[in-house]
Amino acid sequence: MNPGKLFVFTGPSGTGKGTILSQVLACEPQLRLSVSATTRQPREGEVNGVHYWFMSQAEFENKIEHDAFLEHACYVGNYYGTPEQPVNDQLAEGYDVILEIEVQGAMQIHKKRPDAIMVFVAPPSMEELSNRLHGRGTESSEKVAARLAQAETELSHQSQFDYVIVNDDLGEAIADLRAILRAERCRVVR
Numbered sequence: 001m002n003p004g005k006l007f008v009f010t011g012p013s014g015t016g017k018g019t020i021l022s023q024v025l026a027c028e029p030q031l032r033l034s035v036s037a038t039t040r041q042p043r044e045g046e047v048n049g050v051h052y053w054f055m056s057q058a059e060f061e062n063k064i065e066h067d068a069f070l071e072h073a074c075y076v077g078n079y080y081g082t083p084e085q086p087v088n089d090q091l092a093e094g095y096d097v098i099l100e101i102e103v104q105g106a107m108q109i110h111k112k113r114p115d116a117i118m119v120f121v122a123p124p125s126m127e128e129l130s131n132r133l134h135g136r137g138t139e140s141s142e143k144v145a146a147r148l149a150q151a152e153t154e155l156s157h158q159s160q161f162d163y164v165i166v167n168d169d170l171g172e173a174i175a176d177l178r179a180i181l182r183a184e185r186c187r188v189v190r
């Protein structure tokens with residue numbers, strides 16, 4: 001059996017990564033989402049082991065010491081990281097795996113796994129990004145401001161990615177990601 005392909009899906013907080021992915025995952029049975037670990041507090045409705053593995057800072061740092069993460073980063077005051085073993089297991093089983101992560105982690109993957117396919121999701125404008133983050137209502141105004149500041153830095157990295165999807169019309173963005181998956185599955189490895 002051929003191993004699956006590794007996809008990295010990055011973009012500023014509030015740009016629509018989760019919204020796009022939930023719809024794409026529902027119609028792509030060969031694609032698996034990696035469940036990240038984080039030290040941030042769970043939001044209402046978030047389930048441990050489904051949305052994230054929620055853990056304390058001490059637990060997270062212990063896992064860093066034991067080299068349990070494929071990548072990890074500090075983002076707006078919290079740790080986020082990709083547990084390595086489940087990703088390797090699913091790839092070996094032939095599934096494609098997608099990591100929904102921020103830019104610092106994406107760059108670590110690019111170095112460590114140069115064959116990973118790098119996809120960046122950009123908002124149509126900073127104004128629309130701000131509207132989406134405020135509209136989602138999951139963070140305080142202060143935290144939204146910190147995420148928007150981080151977004152400026154993240155947007156400056158988009159030229160380092162293989163693909164950029166502008167999430168203006170949601171249906172188009174979903175079709176774009178599915179087209180990328182489809183094309184990459186047909187790519188000839190030389």
Ligand SMILES: Nc1nc2c(ncn2[C@@H]2O[C@H](COP(=O)(O)OP(=O)(O)O)[C@@H](O)[C@H]2O)c(=O)[nH]1
Pocket residue numbers: 011012013014017018036037040071072073075080081082100101102103104105106
């Ligand atoms: N480096 C890294 N970033 C992650 C990981 N999991 C999630 N993130 C990113 O961390 C940022 C904050 O995530 P979160 O607090 O859930 O906010 P949201 O993505 O805007 O809903 C987002 O850009 C996520 O894509 C991970 O395992 N590693």
Ligand SMILES: Nc1ncnc2c1ncn2[C@@H]1O[C@H](COP(=O)(O)OP(=O)(O)O)[C@@H](O)[C@H]1O
Pocket residue numbers: 011012013014015016017018019020132133135136167168169170171
């Ligand atoms: N194309 C779109 N047009 C308008 N609103 C969108 C679009 N895509 C996502 N949203 C909304 O923007 C907010 C942030 O989306 P989300 O998927 O949580 O972003 P991310 O996972 O990148 O942080 C959500 O309220 C979502 O419903």
